[in-house]
Amino acid sequence: MILVTGGAGYIGSHINKKLHQNGYGTVVFDNLVYGHREAVKWGTLEVGDLSDTDKLEDIFMKYNIDAVFHFAAYAYVGESVKNPQKYYNNNVVNTLHLLDTMVKYNVKHFIFSSTCATYGVPEELPITEEMKQIPINPYGVSKLMIERILEDYHRAYELNYCCLRYFNAAGADPESEIGESHTPETHLIPLILAAAAGDRENIRVFGTDYPTRDGSCIRDYIHVTDLADAHVKAMDYLKNGGESTCFNLGNCTGNSVLEVIGAAKEITGKDIPAVFDERRQGDPPILVGSANKAERVLGWKPQYRDINTIMEHAWKWYCIKRY
């Protein structure tokens, strides 16, 4: 049985689906603060908070867990600058509760949702795993702290891990069974689609004076179903005796905010008014990653690399959104 913390959320629900497609049984543990009961269409949902160590122990006693996928965290870069306390408590302290429970119940395999935000402002592009990690926002620091803690827990307690450093998760399940639905929504693509649908007036472009080709920030958008595929491969790798390590998961392609708006206009056929705004605190100008290591070691190959395909799946979900 696999434990999926945060499996009612955006990325976790897609991995939960993929695990079932690959024949694995899952228990989703989520407090539903940002997640949705309706997103847990596979496996068993246990509602609880990682700060509740008694509840966590109950889960490990009740189910025969042999691997943990850990998505439960707060994940808004901008918010983390304004309210770091929230991020360190949930992303660090609560993750420690989970790791300590794993050690206690002798569960050995841990797949961690890390992020390219741990690199800060990279010296070179594309970003590779051995580059310096100097995060520029508390969210990135909170994830890097767990990466470091995992190295020590691996050495001391033989807990095996893969840290998966995602670039910007985007798109939705191609079958539209699940998708991205956050309240409040802060992510670029769903906000652009809300503007396309007339659910909001416009999209604000945070910063137009970055040293990029059109002045707006560049990110590497990676399809959430491709991320899901990499997770299953990472678990199989660990179970087959693979070394504990970190992998970038991205497309090695950067799209600027203005280019993403352009793709949305093309896919939706709608006018999307853009308003130029100040830079958002904590945002590096460009993040584009090399996923050569994941391709080489895990045999991972993203299927949906094109921003238009990512947008098409996101739009399809937006139009029928069920939660």
Ligand SMILES: NC(=O)c1ccc[n+]([C@@H]2O[C@H](COP(=O)([O-])OP(=O)(O)OC[C@H]3O[C@@H](n4cnc5c(N)ncnc54)[C@H](O)[C@@H]3O)[C@@H](O)[C@H]2O)c1
């Ligand atoms: N979205 C991205 O582009 C992106 C990129 C890099 C890394 N990540 C990481 O991936 C993970 C999932 O991100 P997401 O976009 O799906 O976020 P999300 O908010 O949709 O999912 C997180 C889920 O965790 C749950 N949760 C949070 N704290 C909890 C707690 N203390 N106890 C129980 N459940 C809790 C929430 O209710 C939610 O369902 C996060 O760890 C995030 O940092 C996301």
Ligand SMILES: O=c1ccn([C@@H]2O[C@H](COP(=O)(O)OP(=O)(O)O[C@H]3O[C@H](CO)[C@@H](O)[C@H](O)[C@H]3O)[C@@H](O)[C@H]2O)c(=O)[nH]1
């Ligand atoms: O209304 C908006 C929202 C966002 N942006 C810009 O769009 C880009 C993408 O922003 P967003 O969709 O909010 O994602 P990020 O802040 O890049 O963060 C996501 O991607 C990170 C990896 O890069 C993860 O670690 C985070 O968890 C995840 O939320 C950034 O340059 C933002 O400044 C805008 O211009 N206008």
